[in-house]
Amino acid sequence: MSLLLMVLAACTDTVPGTPLAEGDQPGASSPPSVAPAVPLARGQEALGRVYAVSRAIDPCALQDKDIAAQITGMVPDAMMPGSTLNACDLDMTPPGGNALSVWQLSTASGVLLDSKAAQESTTETIGDTTVLRARDTTGNDRSCRYLSEAGPPPNAAPAPTNDGTAGAPRTALELVVRRNSSDAQPKKPCDIAREYLTQVIKYWVKPALRTDNLTAPRFAIGDVNPCDSLAGIAESMGGPIEAITLGGPHKCTVRLVPGPDNTEQARKVGLVSASLAVKTDPRTVLDNPQTSKDYMFLPVVSGSGGSV
Numbered sequence: 001m002s003l004l005l006m007v008l009a010a011c012t013d014t015v016p017g018t019p020l021a022e023g024d025q026p027g028a029s030s031p032p033s034v035a036p037a038v039p040l041a042r043g044q045e046a047l048g049r050v051y052a053v054s055r056a057i058d059p060c061a062l063q064d065k066d067i068a069a070q071i072t073g074m075v076p077d078a079m080m081p082g083s084t085l086n087a088c089d090l091d092m093t094p095p096g097g098n099a100l101s102v103w104q105l106s107t108a109s110g111v112l113l114d115s116k117a118a119q120e121s122t123t124e125t126i127g128d129t130t131v132l133r134a135r136d137t138t139g140n141d142r143s144c145r146y147l148s149e150a151g152p153p154p155n156a157a158p159a160p161t162n163d164g165t166a167g168a169p170r171t172a173l174e175l176v177v178r179r180n181s182s183d184a185q186p187k188k189p190c191d192i193a194r195e196y197l198t199q200v201i202k203y204w205v206k207p208a209l210r211t212d213n214l215t216a217p218r219f220a221i222g223d224v225n226p227c228d229s230l231a232g233i234a235e236s237m238g239g240p241i242e243a244i245t246l247g248g249p250h251k252c253t254v255r256l257v258p259g260p261d262n263t264e265q266a267r268k269v270g271l272v273s274a275s276l277a278v279k280t281d282p283r284t285v286l287d288n289p290q291t292s293k294d295y296m297f298l299p300v301v302s303g304s305g306g307s308v
Contacts, residue, residue, distance in 0.1 A: 037231035038254060041244045047169045048227075051249040054110025054150075054171060055223045059088035060215040061208035062107040062173060067199045068092055071192055072103050079215075081278045085222045086110045086249045102181040105196060106174075109207065110249040113149060113170040121147065126194070127201045132172075133190070142179045144189035146197055147172040148204055173204050219278070226274045227252035233272060238265045250276040 040048045065076040074092040082089045087108035091101035113132075121132035134145040149172045177193040179185060187195075208214050210223050227243040230252065234241045237256050245253040253273040256266040285291045 036225055036243075037228040038225075038252075039242050040227070040246075041242045044243060044246055047246050048243070050150075050169050050171050051110055051246055052225065054086055054249045055225070056209045056211070057086070057109040057173075057207045058210045058212065058215055058222075059086055059107050059109055061212070062109075062175075062200065062203050063088060063090050063105065064200050064203070065090060068103075068105055068196060071187075071195045071199075073186075074102060077101060081219065081222075082106055082108065083277070084108070084248060084250055085219065085276055085278065100180065102179065102183075102185065103192065104178045104180055105192075106176045106178070108174040108176075109150070109171075111147065111172050111174040113147060113172045115170075118149075118170075124194075126198050129201050129205065131197065131201075133193075141188060144177045144193040146175045146193055148174075148201075173207065221276055224250075224276060225252075226250050226276050227254065229274050229276070230254050230272060237269045237272070244271075245273075247273070247275075 036048065059082075060079055063079065065079060068090055069075055069092070072092045075095045077091040077093040079088065079090045081087065087106055090105040090107075092103040092105070093099050093101055117134065118132060120135045122135070124131055124133055129148060132147040132149070134147060136144070149170060175193055175197055177189045177196070179189055210218055227246075230241070233254075239259075240257045241254045242257050243252050243254050247253065251273065253271050255271050256269055258266055285295050
């Protein structure tokens with residue numbers, strides 16, 4: 001069973017507010033320390049702590065639309081959450097028209113970084129920060145990806161990493177520059193990515209948090225633990241539950257805690273997953289006879305959601 005909790009967003013509005021450099025901030029708040037409502041299964045604890053810190057970071061505060069305009073020679077069209085709530089997409093379009101996005105600059109926090117990906121990347125120094133430029137596997141020269149490894153959260157205990165080796169999970173802040181237009185552009189994606197990161201890396205040293213309110217609107221659901229959204233289904237599943245898989249900062253899969261007395265019950269109920277994301281209003285799907293049969297209306301605390 002998969003549960004998608006969705007938040008409505010005005011996807012054509014430009015997000016106001018320009019993030020401030022670390023030294024100019026009036027004082028960044030600290031990441032929250034809240035005990036999860038759903039316990040993590042053995043081996044998931046360290047990753048859970050890393051994702052808690054990642055959820056607290058404001059991914060749009062890693063961007064600067066004025067700098068993006070200067071480097072691309074275009075104007076900001078929209079800045080909004082990406083495909084996940086730990087990401088932020090800044091779309092750039094040609095001035096003086098209603099053309100489609102030519103460039104998209106996407107930033108994200110809590111991106112898993114395994115040893116293989118790090119080894120295949122090129123190390124560069126931007127400002128005083130060492131970053132990784134990911135190897136291009138597409139061959140079409142339409143995108144470029146940079147990663148800046150994040151340190152472990154305070155008191156992080158050693159645990160298996162993403163690729164099974166010993167140590168704490170490795171995560172990174174990410175910048176992906178994509179050329180959406182099929183037309184040739186004066187600059188290549190990696191040229192824009194390098195120039196842009198050179199000027200915004202000051203925001204990445206100590207990333208601003210959502211609670212710093214540097215960008216608007218602020219999505220309160222952005223720092224919600226997706227596992228906690230499933231806490232209320234324990235009774236329906238037949239007993240205590242635990243989170244066995246964290247598919248990112250905003251995706252969680254739970255199961256009935258296995259025991260000698262509930263093996264058959266655990267087999268019957270299976271797994272339940274929840275994802276938190278910004279999507280189109282699901283009620284429009286319910287109004288469509290062709291798609292409504294695949295969805296059901298489900299009221300949740302933060303608004304309306306759809307269950308697939």
